[in-house]
Amino acid sequence: MSESLNQLYTYLQFPFVRYALIVGVLIALCSSLLGVTLVLKRFSFIGDGLSHVAFGAMAVAAVVGLTNDMPLVLIITTISAILLLRTGTNAKIKGDAAVAMISVGALAIGYLLMNVFSKSANVSGDVCTTLFGSTSILTLNKAKVWLCVVLSVIVVAVFTIFYNKIFAVTFDENFARATGTRVSAFNLMIAVIIAAVIVLAMNLVGSLLISALVIFPALSSMRVFKTFKSVTVCSAIVSVICALSGILISIIISTPVGSTIVLVDIVVFLGFWIVGNLKARNAG
Amino acid sequence: MALIDCKNLSLGYDGREIVKDLSFTVNSGDYLCIVGENGSGKTTLMKTLLGLNPLISGDIEFGDGLKRNEIGYLPQQTPVQRDFPASVFEIVLSGFCGGMGFKPFYSGKQKREAIGNIEKMGISHLKTRCYRELSGGQQQRVLLARALCATKKLILLDEPVSGLDSNATAEMYSIVKRLNTDDNITVIMISHDISAAVSYATHILHIGASCFFGTKEEYIKNQGAASLEVTENE
Numbered sequence: 185m186s187e188s189l190n191q192l193y194t195y196l197q198f199p200f201v202r203y204a205l206i207v208g209v210l211i212a213l214c215s216s217l218l219g220v221t222l223v224l225k226r227f228s229f230i231g232d233g234l235s236h237v238a239f240g241a242m243a244v245a246a247v248v249g250l251t252n253d254m255p256l257v258l259i260i261t262t263i264s265a266i267l268l269l270r271t272g273t274n275a276k277i278k279g280d281a282a283v284a285m286i287s288v289g290a291l292a293i294g295y296l297l298m299n300v301f302s303k304s305a306n307v308s309g310d311v312c313t314t315l316f317g318s319t320s321i322l323t324l325n326k327a328k329v330w331l332c333v334v335l336s337v338i339v340v341a342v343f344t345i346f347y348n349k350i351f352a353v354t355f356d357e358n359f360a361r362a363t364g365t366r367v368s369a370f371n372l373m374i375a376v377i378i379a380a381v382i383v384l385a386m387n388l389v390g391s392l393l394i395s396a397l398v399i400f401p402a403l404s405s406m407r408v409f410k411t412f413k414s415v416t417v418c419s420a421i422v423s424v425i426c427a428l429s430g431i432l433i434s435i436i437i438s439t440p441v442g443s444t445i446v447l448v449d450i451v452v453f454l455g456f457w458i459v460g461n462l463k464a465r466n467a468g
Numbered sequence: 469m470a471l472i473d474c475k476n477l478s479l480g481y482d483g484r485e486i487v488k489d490l491s492f493t494v495n496s497g498d499y500l501c502i503v504g505e506n507g508s509g510k511t512t513l514m515k516t517l518l519g520l521n522p523l524i525s526g527d528i529e530f531g532d533g534l535k536r537n538e539i540g541y542l543p544q545q546t547p548v549q550r551d552f553p554a555s556v557f558e559i560v561l562s563g564f565c566g567g568m569g570f571k572p573f574y575s576g577k578q579k580r581e582a583i584g585n586i587e588k589m590g591i592s593h594l595k596t597r598c599y600r601e602l603s604g605g606q607q608q609r610v611l612l613a614r615a616l617c618a619t620k621k622l623i624l625l626d627e628p629v630s631g632l633d634s635n636a637t638a639e640m641y642s643i644v645k646r647l648n649t650d651d652n653i654t655v656i657m658i659s660h661d662i663s664a665a666v667s668y669a670t671h672i673l674h675i676g677a678s679c680f681f682g683t684k685e686e687y688i689k690n691q692g693a694a695s696l697e698v699t700e701n702e
Contacts, residue, residue, distance in 0.1 A: 226548065344572075346572065348562065348565060348573065349572075354548075355548075356562075358515075358520060358541075358543050358546075359614070359615075359618075360566065361518075361519075362518035362520055362543075362566075362624075363537055363540070363563070363566030363567070364536055364567060409553060410554075410600075411553060411554060411555040411596075
């Protein structure tokens with residue numbers, strides 16, 4: 185035990201490990217705040233869909249030969265997010281189907297482009313890294329960390345300022361619109377934020393596992409807590425703790441970062457589920 | 469000046485016209501019941517009044533200084549709400565949201581008013597309870613308290629008693645009637661239940677193949693005449 189703690193201490197001396205921890209915690213915080221709204225709006229899979237779009241965009245950027253693919257990826261993902269969330273309740277193709285369609289479409293196109301045009305010798309390695317985020321969190325540079333810090337501060341600030349409006353719009357879109365809240369503006373805002381969080385989170389857990397960061401903390405806290413505020417606060421805390429311990433565990437026993445975080449999330453979810461059931465039984 | 473003046477409305481959605489040439493007025497203090505068959509356009513009319521649905525043609529004028537964000541609304545329940553983790557107080561307070569402009573947080577006054585509306589609905593003991601654990605009748609009272617936070621003047625109710633048992637239904641009707649007579653809030657209600665509509669409302673709007681608008685007394689007389697005609701034909 186003390187040996188692993190020593191090992192951990194040694195690792196923490198490296199700046200890239202500290203960067204990974206900072207970025208991991210911030211991304212976990214942002215994605216969990218949005219997760220509550222997305223889960224309740226029946227948009228659990230939007231994280232998945234958007235990250236596949238981001239994957240496709242990265243492939244395009246690689247083919248075109250952009251060295252800094254961030255802006256392009258961010259723009260394409262934001263546009264898709266707006267399209268997906270805007271269709272919302274009244275669309276001809278329902279939300280889940282639209283997400284599934286865009287998600288697999290972008291994935292296929294991205295993989296095709298990478299395969300046909302890639303100059304890299306290890307295509308499947310590249311793809312695997314993008315999908316599961318295996319090592320990129322440990323290769324973060326200072327600029328990316330700062331970008332992440334700034335974006336997280338913006339997300340948390342926006343969420344706090346518009347907390348009451350987000351609640352009203354999530355609970356009852358028609359009532360909010362009828363009584364004068366500008367619902368479409370808020371949906372647009374949520375779409376833009378979620379796109380930014382997804383693009384950031386790809387560094388941490390990769391395309392395929394982002395949904396886990398978005399939905400698990402929200403679902404866990406919804407097992408036990410019963411007001412919107414307590415669910416939101418609890419999922420933020422759960423998410424940060426899971427991300428932190430996931431990263432540390434993955435360093436100590438050298439497992440992939442993304443999947444380790446998700447595994448911790450799953451374990452915590454099971455714990456909350458049991459507690460929720462016990463509570464219900466006691467109350468009944 | 470009437471509170472709402474509707475002239476020659478043509479209503480519908482997705483480019484399909486459902487109701488043609490509908491005119492009626494609502495004055496302050498009225499209790500208007502909208503009745504008609506399923507699919508006759510009752511909910512479409514209400515959504516159009518609220519600005520949730522575009523008007524195909526005609527005019528809707530608001531009078532007496534009524535603003536769009538001063539209308540309370542009790543919608544039909546959506547599936548999202550059935551497992552929504554939110555306390556009664558949080559939901560009622562969200563009724564103020566539309567009138568806040570860019571202010572991010574609720575004021576102390578608004579919180580007190582929300583508590584007042586919860587008391588008025590007789591659900592003070594449920595204030596901290598979770599919405600999804602309440603009975604249908606209790607949930608409707610929560611949503612009505614929220615609608616009261618949004619308005620002092622006019623409240624629109626879309627089938628407020630659907631799915632309630634007979635006790636809860638009677639209570640709901642008497643609460644709405646009290647709001648109308650004691651608090652002088654104008655009520656527009658969609659109802660399936662014509663007998664209740666006739667006993668509580670002051671005015672009736674019947675939409676369908678033939679539209680009727682008038683006071684309750686006129687409606688009864690009209691219906692009586694209609695049923696007489698039917699018997700004579702037989």
